[in-house]
Amino acid sequence: MWKVRVFTLYPEMFPGPLASGLYKKALEKKIWSLEVVNIRDYATDKHKTVDDTPFGGGSGMVMKADVLANSLDKNIINNKEPVIYLSPKGKKFDHIYAKKILDKNINIICGHFEGVDQRILETRNIEEVSIGDLILSGGEIGAFVIIDTVVRLLPGVLGNPNSLSEETFEKNLLEYPQYTKPQKWEGKEIPSVLLTGDHEKIKDWRLARSEDITRRRRSDLWEKYNKNK
Numbered sequence: 001m002w003k004v005r006v007f008t009l010y011p012e013m014f015p016g017p018l019a020s021g022l023y024k025k026a027l028e029k030k031i032w033s034l035e036v037v038n039i040r041d042y043a044t045d046k047h048k049t050v051d052d053t054p055f056g057g058g059s060g061m062v063m064k065a066d067v068l069a070n071s072l073d074k075n076i077i078n079n080k081e082p083v084i085y086l087s088p089k090g091k092k093f094d095h096i097y098a099k100k101i102l103d104k105n106i107n108i109i110c111g112h113f114e115g116v117d118q119r120i121l122e123t124r125n126i127e128e129v130s131i132g133d134l135i136l137s138g139g140e141i142g143a144f145v146i147i148d149t150v151v152r153l154l155p156g157v158l159g160n161p162n163s164l165s166e167e168t169f170e171k172n173l174l175e176y177p178q179y180t181k182p183q184k185w186e187g188k189e190i191p192s193v194l195l196t197g198d199h200e201k202i203k204d205w206r207l208a209r210s211e212d213i214t215r216r217r218r219s220d221l222w223e224k225y226n227k228n229k
Contacts (some may be wrong), residue, residue: 090128110139
């Protein structure tokens with residue numbers, strides 16, 4: 001079972017979308033599990049303070065190292081479990097990263113405000129991870145992205161396991177166009193090769209379309225693809 005523990009100031013956001021569809025079914029089958037930790041429960045003052053003003057001045061607030069450390073230390077028993085902090089400064093989260101943590105129980109810290117005290121990152125061996133060059137109001141949405149990406153890779157989650165080997169990014173190629181019924185719609189016909197029943201021709205057509213789309217839209221992937229050919 002793949003286990004994920006989320007540290008957040010907004011536990012009511014979970015499981016959210018993870019309580020529906022294939023995620024819910026996988027939870028019920030015990031293919032994966034979710035634990036949510038409310039960081040605020042580990043504040044020690046009567047006001048449950050989790051943030052304070054930054055030393056040196058500046059706008060916004062910073063999450064306190066002592067409170068966050070308290071929440072981590074009392075919930076993470078196995079020190080070998082990766083601890084991820086969602087941050088724009090972090091390593092890019094992608095398909096390759098997701099596959100690397102498939103066999104590891106992970107912990108995700110959802111930041112808020114202007115970030116967290118740098119000392120917690122250094123003393124708890126926390127890896128900063130980014131889901132893209134963008135700024136979110138909090139790390140919860142990023143946590144959903146990571147969990148979604150990993151869960152669907154777990155054996156037994158998708159109905160057709162062959163779907164994974166044909167997906168975008170698996171071979172550094174963007175996916176070919178897809179079509180379904182009706183055969184003719186608003187004057188547009190589907191490509192005739194898809195009606196031939198010739199699986200080799202269809203395979204070649206799909207590969208050619210994937211290569212063309214990748215070459216035109218993602219030069220970075222196209223370069224990787226050619227290196228691995």
